[in-house]
Amino acid sequence: MPADPRASIETTAGRSGTVTAGSSYDRIYAVIRKVPRGRVTTYGTVARLAGLDGQARLVGYALSALRTGTSVPWHRVINAQGRLSLERAKSGAGLTQRMLLQREGVVINPAGRISLVRFGWKVKSGKRQAASAR
DNA sequence: ATGCTGACTATGT
DNA sequence: TACATAGCCAGCA
Numbered sequence: 001m002p003a004d005p006r007a008s009i010e011t012t013a014g015r016s017g018t019v020t021a022g023s024s025y026d027r028i029y030a031v032i033r034k035v036p037r038g039r040v041t042t043y044g045t046v047a048r049l050a051g052l053d054g055q056a057r058l059v060g061y062a063l064s065a066l067r068t069g070t071s072v073p074w075h076r077v078i079n080a081q082g083r084l085s086l087e088r089a090k091s092g093a094g095l096t097q098r099m100l101l102q103r104e105g106v107v108i109n110p111a112g113r114i115s116l117v118r119f120g121w122k123v124k125s126g127k128r129q130a131a132s133a134r
Numbered sequence: 135a136t137g138c139t140g141a142c143t144a145t146g147t
Numbered sequence: 148t149a150c151a152t153a154g155c156c157a158g159c160a
Contacts, residue, residue: 043142058156060141085141
């Protein structure tokens with residue numbers, strides 16, 4: 001847990017373009033800002049797009065450092081199982097995330113899961129879900 | 135400097 | 148479907 005609210009804020013990642021320098025967190029935030037409204041993506045995907053392939057965990061840590069009112073759409077990031085990791089976490093932010101997603105039209109199944117096939121963010125540079133996408 | 139922990143994921147039982 | 152394990156990173160005691 002990051003634990004230092006003033007150190008790892010979001011800031012920097014402001015641009016929606018390519019972030020070649022800066023900390024890993026900055027690159028992570030930059031990627032998440034590209035996720036369109038009404039879509040969701042996973043920690044692992046964000047990690048890869050940020051050039052941190054295989055470091056899904058780091059993405060989660062980066063998001064935990066965000067503060068209320070951040071311009072980063074953190075709620076659009078869910079785990080590979082299509083569930084909200086926050087629900088399982090201590091923080092009660094799970095409800096907030098759920099609310100924000102529903103407000104964008106993202107449907108959460110009765111089991112508390114989201115269909116990545118339907119709401120998953122599709123990146124142009126083809127990568128995942130090549131076929132049978134829907 | 136060493137150890138622990140946490141918004142993850144893939145794999146095996 | 149649920150639980151256990153092992154990688155992997157960064158920040159703090």
